[in-house]
Amino acid sequence: MGTGRGPAVRTSALSKFYGRHVGVVHLDLEVDEGEVYGLLGPNGAGKTTTIRTLLGLIRPTSGSAEVLGLPLSRGVEIRRSTGYLPGDLALYDRMTAAALLEHLARLRGGLDRGRMRALAERLDLDLDRRVRELSRGNRQKVGVVQAFLHRPRLLVLDEPTSGLDPLVQQEFQALVRESQDQGATVLLSSHVLAEVQHLADRVAIMDRGRLVVVDTVDGLREKATKQVELDFACDPPPALSSAPGVREVRVHGRTAVCTVVGPVGGLVSAASAYGLVDVHTHDPDLEDAFFGYLGGADHVDA
């Protein structure tokens, strides 16, 4: 949840069309200062368009937004106070990682060499290699270091863990948490639902340029569908399909697999009158919420 310090990002009816093509439509977002906010959605949902618009890198077709209290027309100042990791990271590749990071830091007004070395060490990045010699994941680490290096008030991270191995992803998550502890706001776009689930206070789900829902991770979880497996001593009773929250029942021998929204208590007490032997539930993750909200649409390829 937010900290009540007011929004770090606020958009009002923000729309971006690329000619006739939809980028984002009528977007009303509010990210509180100090919160980690997840932007989730399938390919083409408009996450990158939203991010690039907020940083003043592309102009909205209509609507307005404020980032750190500044209107989008003050993009240079917005970018100076922001650590931005683009999804399509392109780096000067003739320099060593250290030289490139020093160069980028100077453009922002100064380099904390100790912090650069510490971040590189945590992410296991060799600063002395030329960028073009680095693997894709190691280049991504250079992108992560440059985003966090100047301890920005706002971090905007577009698909940040793409290409990072699981250990480095854990370190990245620790970095996000530390930044939040130090007061930073973090806007994080991702296809990796598990990553957002562990980091985000709130999540916005986008689809085809539109905001589908904004909720806390717990709120999404409550509304998500979950699978409940009920084992019976004899054939499962047909009455299960009319129990509270049950959306679907599939029967395999003496087991009924029920798709349920909300608490499972009603289903379990209905089942207990019919020789219920055992219950297994699978805790829903955001993937279930995601599919629930998008109606299980098959265009979702997250």
Ligand SMILES: Nc1ncnc2c1ncn2[C@@H]1O[C@H](COP(=O)(O)OP(=O)(O)OP(=O)(O)O)[C@@H](O)[C@H]1O
């Ligand atoms: N430069 C452009 N010209 C035309 N259409 C564009 C351009 N950039 C983005 N779009 C379109 O805008 C829509 C939103 O794209 P965007 O890149 O913002 O989505 P995304 O959620 O970041 O997707 P992904 O997860 O694939 O990166 C898509 O339909 C895309 O085709």
